[in-house]
Amino acid sequence: MKGWTVFFVFALAGLTSPQAAGKPNILLIMADDMGYEALSANGSESYKSPNLDKLAAQGIRFTNCFANPICTPSRVKIMTGLYNVRNYVKFGLLDRGQTTFAHQLKAAGYTTCIAGKWQLGMQADSPQHFGFEQSCLWQHTRSGRSTENGKNIDRRFVNPLLEINGKEKDYVNGEYGPQVCTDFVCDFIDENREKPFLVYYPMILTHCPFDPTPDSTDWDPKRLGSTTYKGDRNDPQRHFRDMVAYADKVVGQIVAQLEKSGVRENTLLIFTGDNGTDKPIVTSWNGTKVVGRKGSMTDAGTRVPLIASWPAGIKQPGRVVDDLVEFSDLMPTLCEVTGANLPSNYPGDGSSIVPVLQDNASVRKKDWIYIWYSRSGHPDLGQVMVRNKQYSLLAKADGSDASLTRYKGPFNGEKLKDSILLEPEQAVKQQFETTLARLAKTRLLSVSNEIRIKMRKASKNKK
Ligand SMILES: [Ca+2]
Numbered sequence: 001m002k003g004w005t006v007f008f009v010f011a012l013a014g015l016t017s018p019q020a021a022g023k024p025n026i027l028l029i030m031a032d033d034m035g036y037e038a039l040s041a042n043g044s045e046s047y048k049s050p051n052l053d054k055l056a057a058q059g060i061r062f063t064n065c066f067a068n069p070i071c072t073p074s075r076v077k078i079m080t081g082l083y084n085v086r087n088y089v090k091f092g093l094l095d096r097g098q099t100t101f102a103h104q105l106k107a108a109g110y111t112t113c114i115a116g117k118w119q120l121g122m123q124a125d126s127p128q129h130f131g132f133e134q135s136c137l138w139q140h141t142r143s144g145r146s147t148e149n150g151k152n153i154d155r156r157f158v159n160p161l162l163e164i165n166g167k168e169k170d171y172v173n174g175e176y177g178p179q180v181c182t183d184f185v186c187d188f189i190d191e192n193r194e195k196p197f198l199v200y201y202p203m204i205l206t207h208c209p210f211d212p213t214p215d216s217t218d219w220d221p222k223r224l225g226s227t228t229y230k231g232d233r234n235d236p237q238r239h240f241r242d243m244v245a246y247a248d249k250v251v252g253q254i255v256a257q258l259e260k261s262g263v264r265e266n267t268l269l270i271f272t273g274d275n276g277t278d279k280p281i282v283t284s285w286n287g288t289k290v291v292g293r294k295g296s297m298t299d300a301g302t303r304v305p306l307i308a309s310w311p312a313g314i315k316q317p318g319r320v321v322d323d324l325v326e327f328s329d330l331m332p333t334l335c336e337v338t339g340a341n342l343p344s345n346y347p348g349d350g351s352s353i354v355p356v357l358q359d360n361a362s363v364r365k366k367d368w369i370y371i372w373y374s375r376s377g378h379p380d381l382g383q384v385m386v387r388n389k390q391y392s393l394l395a396k397a398d399g400s401d402a403s404l405t406r407y408k409g410p411f412n413g414e415k416l417k418d419s420i421l422l423e424p425e426q427a428v429k430q431q432f433e434t435t436l437a438r439l440a441k442t443r444l445l446s447v448s449n450e451i452r453i454k455m456r457k458a459s460k461n462k463k
Contacts, residue, residue, distance in 0.1 A: 022266070023109070023110075023196035023266075023338060023339065024196070024266045024267060024268050024310065024312070024313060024337055024338065025189075025196055025197050025198070025199075025258075025263055025266065025267040025268070026105065026110070026197070026198045026199070026267070026268055026270075026334055026337070026338065027189075027198075027199045027201070027254065027258070027267055027268070027269045027270070028198075028199070028200050028201065028270045028272075028330070028334070029201045029203060029251060029254070029269070029270065029271045029272070030074075030078065030116075030200075030201070030202045030203065030271075030272050030273065030274050031203045031205060031206055031247050031271070031272070031273045031274070031305075032071065032116075032117055032202065032203055032204060032205065032206060032207035032273075032274055033206055033207045033208070033273070033274070033275060033276075033277060033278045033292075033294055034205075034206045034244065034247065034273040034277060034304075034305065035273060035275075035276040035277035035283075035290070035292065035294075035300060035303060035304060035305075036063075036065075036273070036276075036303040036304055036305050036410060037277065037283045037285040037290040037300075037303075037410075037411070038206070038244050038273075038277055038283060038305070039052055039053065039056075039244075039305050040053055041053040041056040041057070041061055041305075041307070042061070042063075042285075042305055043285050043286040044244075044283055044284070044285055045283075045284035045285060045286075045287075046237075046241060046283045046284045046285075047240075047241045047244040047245065047283070048244075048245065048248070049244060049245075049247075049248040050248065050252075051248045051249065051251045051252035051255065052248050052251055052271060052305075052307060055251070055255070055269065055271065055307050055309040056307045056309075056320075057318055058309060058311070058317050058318065059269075059307060059308050059309030059310065059314055059317055059318075060307070060308045060309075060314060060317065060319050060320075060321055060356065060357065061306075061307055061319070061320045061321070062305075062306035062307070062308070062321055062322075062323065062325055062356075063320060063321070063322045063410070064303075064322050064323065064324050064325065064389055065272060065303070065304050065305070065306035065325040065326070066302045066303060066304065066324075066325070066326050066327075066369050066371065066387070067272070067273065067274050067275050067276075067302055067304045067326075067327055068084065068274075068275060068302065068327070068371055068373055069275050069276065069294065069295050069296055069297055069301040069302055069371075069373055070091075070274075070275050070294065070295055070373075070375060071117075071119060071274055071275065072088075072090075072091045072092055072093070072094075072119060072120065072375075073088055073373055073375070074274040074275055074327055075094070075119070075120060075202065075274065076088050076094055076098075076120075077326075077327040077328055078272075078274075078327040078328075078330050078331075079094065079098075079100040079101060079102070079130070079200075079331075080094075080098050080099065080100055080331065080343075080446075081101065081328045081329075081330065081331025081332060081342075081343070081346065081349060081350045082098075082328060082347070082349050082446055083328060083349045083370055083371075083372055083439065083442070084371075084372040084373065084374075085372035085384075085439055085440070085442050085443050086347070086349070086442050086443070086444065086445050086446035086447075087444070087446040087447055088372070088374070088377055089377050089447065089451060089455065090376060090377040091375050091376065091377075092119050092120070092121075093120060093121055094120035094121055094130065095447050095448075095451060096121065096129060097447060097448050097451075098130075098446075098447075099343040100130045100131050101131075101198075101200075101330065101331050101334045101335070101340075102114070102130055102131025102132050102198060102200065103130065103131035103343070104131075104331075104334070104335055104340040104341060104342070104343060105131070105198045105334060105335075105338050105340050106131045106133070106198075107340065107341070108338050108339055108340035108341070109195075109196060110196050110197060110198045110338065110340075111133060111192045111195055111196070111197045111198070112131055112132050112133050112134070112197070112198045112199075112200075113132060113133065113134040113135070113184075113185070113188045113192075113197065113198065113199045113200070114127050114132040114134070114135050114136075114137065114199075114200045114201070114202070115135070115136040115137065115181040115182075115184045115185050115188075115199070115200075115201050116136075116137065116138070116181050116201050116202040116203045116204055117137065117138050117139055117156075117202050117203070117204050117207075118135075118137040118138065118139050118140040118163075118202075119139045122140065122141050122142070123141075124141055124163075124166035124167075125166060126140065126166075127140065127166070128165075128166070132200070134165060134184075134188055135163070135164070135165055135166065136162060136163075136164050136165075136180065136181050136184035136185075137162060137163050137181075138156045138160060138161070138162055138163075138177055138181075138204055139156075140162075140163035140166070141163050141166065141168060142161065142163075142168065144156055144160070144161050144162075145161075145225075146161060146224065146225075148224055151227045152227065153224050153225045153226065153227055154209050154225045154226040154227075154229070155177075155224065155225045156177050156204050156207075156225070157176060157177050157178070157204070157209070157211055157213075157225060157226075158174065158175075158176060158177075158211070158212075158219075158220070158221065158223050158224070158225055159171050159172050159173075159174065159175060159221075159223070159224050159225065160175065160176070160177030160180060160204075160225075162177065162180060162181075164184075173221075174221025174222065176213065176214050177204050178203060178204045178205045178213075178246060178247070178250060179214070179250065181201070181203070181204060182201075182250040182253055182254065185199055185201055185254060185257075186253065186254060186257040189254070189257050189258060189261050189263065190257065190260070190261045193261040193262060193263050196338070198334075198338075201254075202274065203247060203250075205243050205244075205246060205247040205250075206240060206243040206244055206247050207278070208229060208230045208231055208236075208278055209225075209226035209228065209229065209230055209231035209232065210230060210231035210233075210236035210237075210239040210240050210243065210281075211225075211226050211231045211232065211233065211239055212233075212239060212242065213239075213242045213243055213245070213246040214246075215242060215245065215246060215249070216239065216242045218233070230278075230280075236280055236281065237280075237281065237282070240277075240281050251271065254269075255269070264311065265311045265312045266310075266311075266312045266313070267310065268308065268309075268310040268313060268337055269307075269308070269309045269310065270306070270307070270308050270309075270330070271305065271306070271307040271309075272304055272305055272306045272307075272327075273304035273305050274304070275294050275295075275301065275302065275304065276292060276293050276294045276296075276298075276299075276300045276301040276302060276303065276304070277290075277292035277293075277294060277300070278292050278294040279291070279292050279293070279294065280292070285411070288411070290411050297371065297373060297383045297385050297394055298413070299407070299410060299411050299412075299413055300411055302371060302385075303410055303411070306325055308353070308357060310357065313337070313357060314357050314358075315357070315358050315359040315360075316359045319359070321356055321361065322389060323353070323356050323361050323364065323366065324366045324367070324368070324369050324388065324389060325353060325366075325369075326350070326369035326370070326371070327350075328349040328350035329350040329351050329352065329353055329366075330350065331343075331346075331350050332346075332350045332351060332352040333350070333352045333353045333354060335352075336352045336354045337354060347442075347446075349370075351364060351365060351366045352364070367388060368386050368387060368388045368432070368435065369386070369387055369388075370384070370385070370386050370435065370436075370439060371384065371385045371386075371387075372384050372397065372439070373385075374397060377455060378455075378458065378459050379397040379398065379443060379459065380397065380398070380459060381397075382396070382397035383395065383396060383397060384396075384397055384399070384436055384439075384440070386432045386435050386436055387432075388428075389407070390406060390407055391404055391405065391406055391407070391425070391428050391429075391432075392404070392405045392407070392413070393405075393428075393429060393432035393433065393436070395433075395436060397440070398440070399433065399436050399437055399440060402429070402432075402433060402436070403415055403416070403418075404416045404418075404421065404425060404428065404429050404432075406425070444456075
């Protein structure tokens, strides 16, 4: 039995014991707007990600992980383990009534930390309210932008505006936001090396503006940031390449810190991305071109990297697996490996990937994944998708206009007209429609009555 399994048994028995020392640390890194195709391990020919490739080679590389098409919906799903249909309220907000994996791990004795991008509620105590004891964030208490000479400046990268534990801190000496957050994570790891810790690092990279990193030839430490949303310079492609390289570099720094602090062996490090790559980025990938389609309910909008590395816990490392994974799977995974409880009344939207880590995937039940997506939270403007490895069914949130897509591989789907569906495909479509109809009934069931009524009223007014 592996150490964590032993611990889990002890936890079930309600015992605290020396096994507590064997609890694995958790380090969950989620890049911003970095699709599946961006990593060289996944087939990118445009960018290089040597540190992530090495983690994959020594851990597990997943080829079928799906996020939601944009930031907040994915963040709400990964943190709560629930489908957005149940608890997504609106862009830029995590409803204060929600329970996160940080709550659960903290209750199980973990020291917790978050760094990177927040965008889930502007109250000064927001990260702490959701279970994170330490925080270093962009877009927490303010927009993370400033106005200079009448121009709106994005302050996430060079000379960033951040909040450290809820306190605003303005950097003006050529600091780079992603590096500040990484240093915060590394300090936290070293300070807490003697106790089990959770680090959730929703990275600021590689979201636009597509701008220079400190390793770019045109880096200017005196600059305050981009005056446009996508980036000021005319070569987004080259800057995106540099940004992927920097995201990869800081992952390398974190791994080096884990080694230095003596906790690398028993740390489960998971790397993923919150949605597909943004426009106008085009990536050469496995002999073809992948056009960034962040925001769309397509493969290029939702297929993301997923790498798991855990020297002490993964059996048969070096595997590449095509098991279906979606963001709701993280909550049960993190609870299982740490011995934390699932939230009470957890409806089972996620399925732990622990059997996959143990090379025992056949015991895992995951035949499809489900994405409910409405940026504003209004179902009449939303879309839903249910998919397996070969087919997806995309429909309006009310289930109408449903169409089946058949995939030959990643980014290679063909929309099928109903009139040409083969009999087994008709059966798949019917099954998927049943799933959509069942889950449609759960809209807002995991938020308070008050919010539910407010949302329904707003929805009616919209009509
Ligand atoms: Ca994003």
